[in-house]
Amino acid sequence: MKINELVRILKPELFIPGMQSGTKPAVLDELVQPLVTGGFVRSKGLVIETLSKRETLGSTGIGKGVAVPHCRTLAVSDLHIVVGISKKGVDFDALDKKPAQLFFLIVAPPLDGNNLYLPVLGKVVESVRDSKLRQAMIAAPDFGSFLKAIQGG
């Protein structure tokens, strides 16, 4: 997957530049909310519960201040990515113990026609590897700046 294919999936209404939550469950709730507002999910509770159970498998806090909570669930009909930025950071049980500041929530249906789920997940993980770009993404004040940052500044 190319970065512009990932960028094409991102939506301004699914971008939260100033996350308020201070705990892991609150973060999941805050990230799912724009999907509910946008009418992208049938059941908010079901999505949150599936995401929480995914965390049981192992934290999606991948370290370096990034968390990628994700799941497949029948409660959505299409793949969606919600991007959230927390200035203060939230403990997400990451291996390196660093608080997470940059969140990518990825939800997809079990039957995803183009089979985008794993490629998208892989591309997101790859896109945050570069520390300069990561910092630029965390510092992005708006959607436009974020898109610029994720595409290499």
Added chain:
Amino acid sequence: MTRNLIELMVLYQDLDLMLKETAEAEATMGFEMEGREKLRKAMDDIAKNISPRFLRTYQRLHTRFKRPIVPVQNDVCLGCFAKLPTSYGEKGRKDQMIYTCEQCGRILYWVE
């Protein structure tokens, strides 16, 4: 748990697929995957809240289909693409009952 029957069953299936499908690929991306047993236990707890009759229906279907519960869109079963009666959807969206596709027998979940 206040969740209704169909949502519990959907949750059960989503977690079942989660354990089977993505673990290996995600591990190679650098995700921690240590909690398989914990997740399996969580699934057992969810199963306890599903009445045995419906759990049996799910398990019987599971021997034939990878996904016993399928979404319905525009009155079409996305398991076999049969057109369902519109009245089905009106009931299925709000009822606590479990509805199955007349053609393939899969359990239906109205996503919209």
